[in-house]
Amino acid sequence: MxxxxxxxxxxxxxxxxxxxxxxxxxxxxxxxxxxxxxxxxxxxxxxxxxxxxxxxxxxxxxxxxxxxxxxxxxxxxxxxxxxxxxxxxxxxxxxxxxxxxxxxxxxxxxxxxxxxxxxxxxxxxxxxxxxxxxxxxxxxxxxxxxxxxxxxxxxxxxxxxxxxxxxxxxxxxxxxxxxxxxxxxxxxxxxxxxxxxxxxxxxxxxxxxxxxxxxxxxxxxxxxxxxxxxxxxxxxxxxxxxxxxxxxxxxxxKHGIERWLSVQANCKDGSLILLPGDDLYPKIPELIGSKPIPDFPQTLSEMREKAVKINRIESRGAISIAISNVTSCGHLIPVTYTQL
Structure with missing residues (x-):
């Protein structure tokens, strides 16, 4: 509107x-x-x-x-x-x-x-x-x-x-x-x-x-x-x-769309919601199943600093922010909250 x-x-x-x-x-x-x-x-x-x-x-x-x-x-x-x-x-x-x-x-x-x-x-x-x-x-x-x-x-x-x-x-x-x-x-x-x-x-x-x-x-x-x-x-x-x-x-x-299945991982100070294109995203994500959620000893910031290709959502409690430097299908890269 x-x-x-x-x-x-x-x-x-x-x-x-x-x-x-x-x-x-x-x-x-x-x-x-x-x-x-x-x-x-x-x-x-x-x-x-x-x-x-x-x-x-x-x-x-x-x-x-x-x-x-x-x-x-x-x-x-x-x-x-x-x-x-x-x-x-x-x-x-x-x-x-x-x-x-x-x-x-x-x-x-x-x-x-x-x-x-x-x-x-x-x-x-x-x-x-x-x-x-x-x-x-x-x-x-x-x-x-x-x-x-x-x-x-x-x-x-x-x-x-x-x-x-x-x-x-x-x-x-x-x-x-x-x-x-x-x-x-x-x-x-x-x-x-x-x-x-x-x-x-x-x-x-x-x-x-x-x-x-x-x-x-x-x-x-x-x-x-x-x-x-x-x-x-x-x-x-x-x-x-x-x-x-x-x-x-x-x-x-006209460029089409992809179906995204997020994959969760736990970090020291929150959780990562990994998306296709991210360095940590699995080559073959589990569509149906109950694999345990992986745990990383690093903080969210430390995990971000290590990554080259980033497409993820960082969550601390009920609050999430989107972070990405990759895109597909002619789409937009999300604006991270700190950039607002």
Missing amino acids: NSASSKNDFRLLVGKRSRKSLFMASAYVFPGGTLEAGDFSSRWWSVFETSRIYKADLLSKLGNINGPRPPMITDPITVKKAKIDGSFLPPDIALRIAAIRETFEETGLFLTFNRKSISSQTPTSDLDQTDVDLTAWREKVRQDPIAFVDLCLETNCCPDVWSLYEWWNWLTPTSLGPKRFDTMFYVYCLERQPKVILDNSEITNSKWCTPTEILEEHVQNKVFLAPPQVYELSRIKNLTSFSSVKDFAEKRQ
Whole structure:
């Protein structure tokens, strides 16, 4: 969202997870959630066609990527588990629909357009003047994700999938236990700040803030951010203007993305979260297993001084900072907190 700030002229929407959540309780996260079989439904083709968006054009627009593709795109588990037939949506589209649906459930933002406003990027919230009771629809969609198709057909609206730009893919490490997520991060740019109506179930608080503001609150121990959020906020911190965020995200997308699985190690004064490209990152990381976390007698600073290629997150208690001098897929190197 476009906004005024001394360091960034844009703001990001973050929400606080419920303290009752089984995973990352009370953490500030970006809107999103779980991919469902309904997000792959072939009924979505009818939604797009109603808005005169045809299959070939859609596939051409979202499939124009020359770089690496992660397993969640090339071999989606959801399709296998649900035994979805061959007419299902490609993962590039289904994942974006899931992101839009979950954002609607959590925040009330309806990131769609209709034929009358196809060039508009102003989403509808459930407090706006509409002919449809979006509050009731939110509950229907929570109960049955496929109801999101019905909502779009009734309102003649289409999910704005092509305005979601791939940013990066993170897989929860094995060290965090059995509950793991393979998560795609997208960037969606809005010219104006929309109304947010929380569900007060998954998300209990929200705010619009600059990357600098939320990172400063994190290192002051005022808010908790999970390591992937710290890393990606530190990346986007490089971009100081709203226009540069949109321009970079759109152009970078064609270079593809990698799936990152972090590997943890303990140090004398904290923990290391190692990422691909780092000197200490294993050649073949353990995707599934329970290898013990290695212990190093050195401090985090001492470990950093020894390294040549660095791509890691250093954590002391609940506070993390991203440190890197390597990059891939045309992406940004994160700005370390000491550089803010």
